[in-house]
Amino acid sequence: MITAAAPHDTQHMGWFARSEAWLDSKGKGAWITAMVLGFVFFWPVGLALLFYMIWSKNMFKKSSCSRSFQRRMHVMTPTGNTAFDSYREDTLRRLEDEQKSFEDFLQRLRDAKDKSEFDQFMDERATKAAHERMQTEDA
Numbered sequence: 304m305i306t307a308a309a310p311h312d313t314q315h316m317g318w319f320a321r322s323e324a325w326l327d328s329k330g331k332g333a334w335i336t337a338m339v340l341g342f343v344f345f346w347p348v349g350l351a352l353l354f355y356m357i358w359s360k361n362m363f364k365k366s367s368c369s370r371s372f373q374r375r376m377h378v379m380t381p382t383g384n385t386a387f388d389s390y391r392e393d394t395l396r397r398l399e400d401e402q403k404s405f406e407d408f409l410q411r412l413r414d415a416k417d418k419s420e421f422d423q424f425m426d427e428r429a430t431k432a433a434h435e436r437m438q439t440e441d442a
Contacts, residue, residue: 326333334356342349381388 326337334352338349338352338356340349341352
């Protein structure tokens with residue numbers, strides 16, 4: 304279960320603490336953006352933000368990806384309604400099959416493109432070799 308963080312009381316905070324709370328509320332992307340902008344406008348600010356992010360462990364917090372994984376795992380838990388659970392399993396299985404066949408199709412396309420490019424390379428190489436051979440025979 305994911306719980307939201309308690310909102311910060313920003314009235315009794317200094318500007319630094321308010322800024323930190325604001326960046327925390329926006330997520331890791333806001334911290335990275337602030338760091339990059341710090342490097343762009345005045346590099347010591349960017350460096351200070353980088354060190355602060357590493358020191359405060361903001362750089363290594365769990366991302367929203369783990370939350371989305373937890374939501375996906377929640378989808379897989381049985382609801383108690385056997386008809387719906389069966390329908391959901393069939394639909395997910397069908398989607399996985401479609402995804403697999405589409406990935407196979409894309410791989411066949413890549414293989415065909417690779418073969419076509421290789422054949423073109425070999426043809427150009429043979430043409431160039433034949434052209435050089437004709438030039439050396441004429442000389």
